[in-house]
Amino acid sequence: MAKIIAIATDDFEDSELISPKEALENVGHTVDVVEHTAKKIITGKHGTEVITTKGIDDAKLADYDALLIPGGFSPDKLRIDERYVNLTRAFLESDKPVFTICHGPQLFIQTGITDQLTLTAYQSVQPDLKYAGANVKDAQVVIDDEHQLISSRTPKDLPAFNAAIIKALAK
Template sequence: MAKIIAIATDDFEDSELVSPKEALEGAGHTVDVVENEASKTITGKHGATFETVKGIDDAKLSDYDALLIPGGFSPDKLRVDDRYVELTKEFLESDKPVFTICHGPQLFIQTGITDQLTLTAYKSVQPDLKYAGADVKDAEVVIDDAHQLVSSRTPKDLPAFNAAIIDALA
């Protein structure tokens, strides 16, 4: 089964980490929540908490089969840290799946390769991605086969998103 890294920090959108993590684990996969340091508790916008498994400095592409980036305010906080941007770029340039929802794709803008991506995001993030050159679609799930990228717009898309990410790992 696959080992997935979920990068998040405080103020992530609770359902966008809780729901995919539960779906992935329910399918037999492992999900490591990673932030700046190991054994730190991060808290979502609505109170969900997770203890981080490791710190970003110890997270390597070779240790994981896929990347999960939930939305909320977390991606905007992470995209100013080159460690998260570099890891995200490595995943996008690898043959490993990347799963993101809502505000998660904000992180892609800093990678310098947004113009190679086809994706969706929350309505207010879509123009930013378009200006950065992405091919943005308005659909509950968008799959970019060239980058093994699965993206969705909002928590209401979670059932379709979760099904798509499980399929991507099959």
């Protein structure tokens, strides 16, 4: 089974971390929640508390099979920290899947490779991605096979998003 790293900090969109995490774990995958330090409680926009598994300095591409980036205000906070940007870029340039929803793709803008991506995001983030050169589509789930990138727009898309990420890891 796969080992997935989920990068998040305070003010993540609760359902966009919890729902995919539970879906992945329910089929036998492992999900590590990573933030600045290990064993820290991070809190979602709606009060959900999650304890981090590892700190970002201990998270390495080689240790994981896929990356999950939930939305909320978390991605905007993380994108000012080069450690998260570098890890995200490394995943996008690898042959490993990247799963993101809602505001999660904001993190891609700092990677310098947004112009190579096909994806979707929350309505207000879509123009930012277009200005950064991305091929943006407005659909429940967008799959960029070249970068093994699966993206969705909002919590309403979670059932389709979760099904797509489970299917991708089954290959």
